[in-house]
Amino acid sequence: MATNLTLNVNGVNYSVAVADTSMPLLWVLRDMIGLTGTKYGCGIEVCGACTVLVNGQREHSCVFDVGSAVGKQIVTVEGLAKDAQGQKAQAAWIANQVPQCGYCQPGMLTATVGAMKAGHHGSEIMSEVDHICVCGTYSRIAKATQAL
Amino acid sequence: MDRLASSSDSVSINRRAFLGGGAAALVVPFTVSFSARAQAAGSTLGAYLKIDSTNVVTVYVGSTEMGQGIMTGLAQLVAEELMLSWSQVRGEQALASSASPNPYGNPLFGMQLTGGSTSMRGWYLPMRKAAAIAREQLLAAARQLYGGAWTLKAGGQVTNGPVAYPFSALVATAVTIPPLTSPTLATTSTVIGKKMPRLDIPAKVNGSAIFGIDVRVPGMVYASVVHCPTLTGKVASMPTTAAGALALVNLGNAVGVVANDTWTAMKIARSLASKIAWTQPANMATLDSALVQANGRALAQATNVAPKIYETTGAVDPAIVLASTRKVDALYQTPFLAHACMEVLNCTASVTATSCEVWAPTQGQQFCIPTIQAITGLAPAQITVHTTFLGGGLGRKIEQDYIAQAVTIAKAVGKPVKLTWSREQDFKNDKYRPTAAMRVQLGGLDSNGAITAMLYRNVSTSINGQKGNPEDTGAVAGAVGLPYPIVNRRVEFVANPCDVPLGYWRSVGESYNIFAIESAIDELALALGRDPMALRKSLLVADARARGVVDAVDKMSGWSTSTAPSGSARGVAFMKGFGSYIALVVQVSRKTDGTIKVDKAFCAIDCGVAINPDSIEAQVQGGIIHGLTAALWGEAVIVNGAPKPGNFSNYRVAKARDVPQMSVAVIASTAAPGGVGETGVPCVAPAIANAWAKLSGQRIRTLPFYSGATMSGL
Numbered sequence: 001m002a003t004n005l006t007l008n009v010n011g012v013n014y015s016v017a018v019a020d021t022s023m024p025l026l027w028v029l030r031d032m033i034g035l036t037g038t039k040y041g042c043g044i045e046v047c048g049a050c051t052v053l054v055n056g057q058r059e060h061s062c063v064f065d066v067g068s069a070v071g072k073q074i075v076t077v078e079g080l081a082k083d084a085q086g087q088k089a090q091a092a093w094i095a096n097q098v099p100q101c102g103y104c105q106p107g108m109l110t111a112t113v114g115a116m117k118a119g120h121h122g123s124e125i126m127s128e129v130d131h132i133c134v135c136g137t138y139s140r141i142a143k144a145t146q147a148l
Numbered sequence: 149m150d151r152l153a154s155s156s157d158s159v160s161i162n163r164r165a166f167l168g169g170g171a172a173a174l175v176v177p178f179t180v181s182f183s184a185r186a187q188a189a190g191s192t193l194g195a196y197l198k199i200d201s202t203n204v205v206t207v208y209v210g211s212t213e214m215g216q217g218i219m220t221g222l223a224q225l226v227a228e229e230l231m232l233s234w235s236q237v238r239g240e241q242a243l244a245s246s247a248s249p250n251p252y253g254n255p256l257f258g259m260q261l262t263g264g265s266t267s268m269r270g271w272y273l274p275m276r277k278a279a280a281i282a283r284e285q286l287l288a289a290a291r292q293l294y295g296g297a298w299t300l301k302a303g304g305q306v307t308n309g310p311v312a313y314p315f316s317a318l319v320a321t322a323v324t325i326p327p328l329t330s331p332t333l334a335t336t337s338t339v340i341g342k343k344m345p346r347l348d349i350p351a352k353v354n355g356s357a358i359f360g361i362d363v364r365v366p367g368m369v370y371a372s373v374v375h376c377p378t379l380t381g382k383v384a385s386m387p388t389t390a391a392g393a394l395a396l397v398n399l400g401n402a403v404g405v406v407a408n409d410t411w412t413a414m415k416i417a418r419s420l421a422s423k424i425a426w427t428q429p430a431n432m433a434t435l436d437s438a439l440v441q442a443n444g445r446a447l448a449q450a451t452n453v454a455p456k457i458y459e460t461t462g463a464v465d466p467a468i469v470l471a472s473t474r475k476v477d478a479l480y481q482t483p484f485l486a487h488a489c490m491e492v493l494n495c496t497a498s499v500t501a502t503s504c505e506v507w508a509p510t511q512g513q514q515f516c517i518p519t520i521q522a523i524t525g526l527a528p529a530q531i532t533v534h535t536t537f538l539g540g541g542l543g544r545k546i547e548q549d550y551i552a553q554a555v556t557i558a559k560a561v562g563k564p565v566k567l568t569w570s571r572e573q574d575f576k577n578d579k580y581r582p583t584a585a586m587r588v589q590l591g592g593l594d595s596n597g598a599i600t601a602m603l604y605r606n607v608s609t610s611i612n613g614q615k616g617n618p619e620d621t622g623a624v625a626g627a628v629g630l631p632y633p634i635v636n637r638r639v640e641f642v643a644n645p646c647d648v649p650l651g652y653w654r655s656v657g658e659s660y661n662i663f664a665i666e667s668a669i670d671e672l673a674l675a676l677g678r679d680p681m682a683l684r685k686s687l688l689v690a691d692a693r694a695r696g697v698v699d700a701v702d703k704m705s706g707w708s709t710s711t712a713p714s715g716s717a718r719g720v721a722f723m724k725g726f727g728s729y730i731a732l733v734v735q736v737s738r739k740t741d742g743t744i745k746v747d748k749a750f751c752a753i754d755c756g757v758a759i760n761p762d763s764i765e766a767q768v769q770g771g772i773i774h775g776l777t778a779a780l781w782g783e784a785v786i787v788n789g790a791p792k793p794g795n796f797s798n799y800r801v802a803k804a805r806d807v808p809q810m811s812v813a814v815i816a817s818t819a820a821p822g823g824v825g826e827t828g829v830p831c832v833a834p835a836i837a838n839a840w841a842k843l844s845g846q847r848i849r850t851l852p853f854y855s856g857a858t859m860s861g862l
Binding site: 015016019020021024026027030031032033034036037038039040041043044046049056066076077080081093094097098099100101102103104105106109126127129130132133134135136137138139140141142143 | 214215216217252341345346348349350351352353354355356357359361362364370392408410411414429440488489490491492537538539540542568570571762763766767769770771772773774777794795797801802803804806807809810858859
């Protein structure tokens with residue numbers, strides 16, 4: 001009864017057999033495809049840790065049905081380095097030594113790149129990326145995004 | 149009572165607290181061990197270093213990297229001693245060890261456990277010594293192989309002038325050289341004291357860092373869990389199967405659900421809650437935060453209890469002195485708190501008849517092997533425990549509950565299992581930060597400018613008490629050994645009996661006692677008509693390091709030279725704790741809805757030798773944010789045995805919009821390293837309360853400021 005789907009993630013096609021097409025994309029990425037960079041935080045689209053880009057749009061993968069992702073371009077933190085904006089954001093994160101525990105940072109970075117792709121710059125990015133970081137890296141994220 | 153004589157911080161608490169009973173703290177002398185289990189293929193020098201064929205040097209870190217930067221910090225010590233290039237250094241978590249003494253146990257207290265901001269304090273000299281021993285072995289190997297005199301050369305090499313060899317060419321011989329017992333430590337500061345880039349950050353930016361929740365083992369299945377909705381409740385009866393589940397496993401206080409993916413396991417676990425019959429605890433009605441806190445307030449005032457006395461100074465009973473000089477008599481209260489680590493509890497386990505392998509985000513390696521032995525009956529040598537990165541630890545990941553569950557499930561199903569709790573289960577089955585009520589009575593100043601008397605009573609739910617130990621000096625950490633001159637003092641502890649599961653929370657006893665002490669010092673200043681900054685400066689005049697941080701925040705904030713902007717007020721707090729000194733000034737204003745906004749924070753820390761000033765700044769910034777969350781919103785309400793926090797939606801934490809403009813000064817010091825990870829937290833609540841009192845005239849003595857806050861609301 002499994003449904004076979006093809007997902008394009010970071011430019012690679014993956015075939016997955018899901019028992020339920022309403023399974024959130026988050027868990028297909030993590031448990032079935034093995035791309036574990038995208039994180040589970042709250043499961044109710046509050047914290048932002050699970051953010052991925054779907055056709056360039058920021059989406060909470062914890063509530064995004066995998067069935068709706070078919071035929072679309074999915075980008076996760078593992079794929080950010082494939083374009084110039086992603087590389088720029090990652091370099092800013094390293095230059096500003098942003099992460100502490102690092103758990104929320106894939107979502108922060110992916111959302112930052114999504115905001116850049118939506119035309120946001122500098123301090124606008126922080127208001128777009130309204131995620132939770134319990135370590136409190138916000139001021140360093142603000143610094144890192146200033147130059148983006 | 150072992151800690152009373154010397155210490156006002158939390159170092160010596162841990163071992164007793166975790167072991168329970170009345171055993172005195174055992175400090176295991178540090179030894180560099182060649183007998184420790186080899187961590188991986190490659191040539192290891194002692195227990196801490198591996199040098200591979202490409203001359204990459206790996207440092208095995210016994211403390212847990214959970215964002216505080218200890219992996220980088222310890223690697224810096226090694227790099228200094230061995231003149232390594234930063235690009236050739238790696239860090240790796242050591243396996244849990246069952247050896248005694250444990251080579252990966254923190255040398256301060258002998259246990260492989262990360263807490264109390266002790267990692268750098270414990271490892272600073274021992275890790276340097278281990279690296280220096282390796283350096284001498286490498287040089288001796290060069291002499292043995294090639295003759296003549298050799299010295300170190302930058303980049304992990306030895307040279308005799310014309311010729312240089314990389315360490316990798318020498319290590320096979322070096323391991324055969326007997327280690328020196330007292331090597332000379334490097335006198336350079338090439339790496340120590342420098343803002344070296346963190347070793348773990350690149351992987352945390354490109355998604356390749358493996359947290360516990362990311363572990364994947366061939367053939368593994370996925371599990372989640374549903375606990376009794378009432379704290380301490382047990383499974384009475386449960387279904388044996390569920391549609392879509394590979395197995396259901398009785399875990400005593402919970403049911404484990406095994407499935408082909410985490411989402412399915414979580415979904416089934418959620419649906420099972422109503423199908424499991426639970427045995428409710430007999431004292432369910434007492435598992436209630438309002439009831440426990442009311443009891444705490446009563447005990448703080450009660451005269452018919454016999455408190456434990458954890459500090460006395462002076463010739464006269466402070467109660468007698470206070471009768472004529474009392475200036476402050478205030479009751480402060482702090483709530484239960486959840487840990488709310490970004491990474492939910494999880495653990496991966498594989499169990500066979502002859503082995504058990506576990507991958508866990510743990511800060512409590514010392515306890516993992518005994519936990520696993522109790523479930524599997526295996527010998528320590530058959531058990532391997534890997535520590536992954538932690539998506540926050542905050543004290544919660546010292547506990548063993550989730551590790552025991554994963555091992556139990558893996559044993560039951562005969563396959564490797566990754567257990568992942570849902571966020572709701574994580575909030576509702578926490579080991580909550582104790583709730584405390586603190587009555588502080590202070591006398592005025594004598595002719596020497598000293599405070600005449602302090603009578604301090606902490607009433608709190610006791611972590612030790614739940615482990616069967618009636619002594620709980622950790623409950624008064626932050627209230628004893630105060631650097632303020634107080635002539636006659638008595639610090640009392642009264643346990644508030646309570647079966648709500650409790651655990652350590654970042655900055656432990658200091659997280660509530662410093663709120664009480666630093667609020668009370670402020671109230672004393674107001675009662676005396678003194679400026680709170682000026683009073684602290686005069687009280688701390690004899691303590692250069694204390695004055696150093698207070699003077700620094702005075703200057704940084706402009707406290708003594710300028711008035712706060714219109715509509716704003718400043719508040720100050722100070723702490724000597726975790727082996728460090730810290731002072732904080734916050735500047736606050738009112739938002740349009742009348743609630744507080746913390747606009748600026750000025751912080752100075754003297755943590756002795758600052759191994760990595762950038763990491764220290766990051767930890768202090770994060771500590772301020774963590775303290776702000778706790779002060780303004782942090783509260784785990786528990787009603788009739790049921791915790792109310794269920795997700796971040798109803799457990800408000802600081803977001804970007806809440807963050808003040810922060811300045812952090814790291815004071816240059818040659819003193820022994822102090823703690824950093826927790827040090828930034830305790831001053832935040834009192835500094836905010838002191839500023840708010842000045843701004844509004846309203847003294848907040850009960851935290852949080854805003855009970856019932858939600859993420860989308862206040």
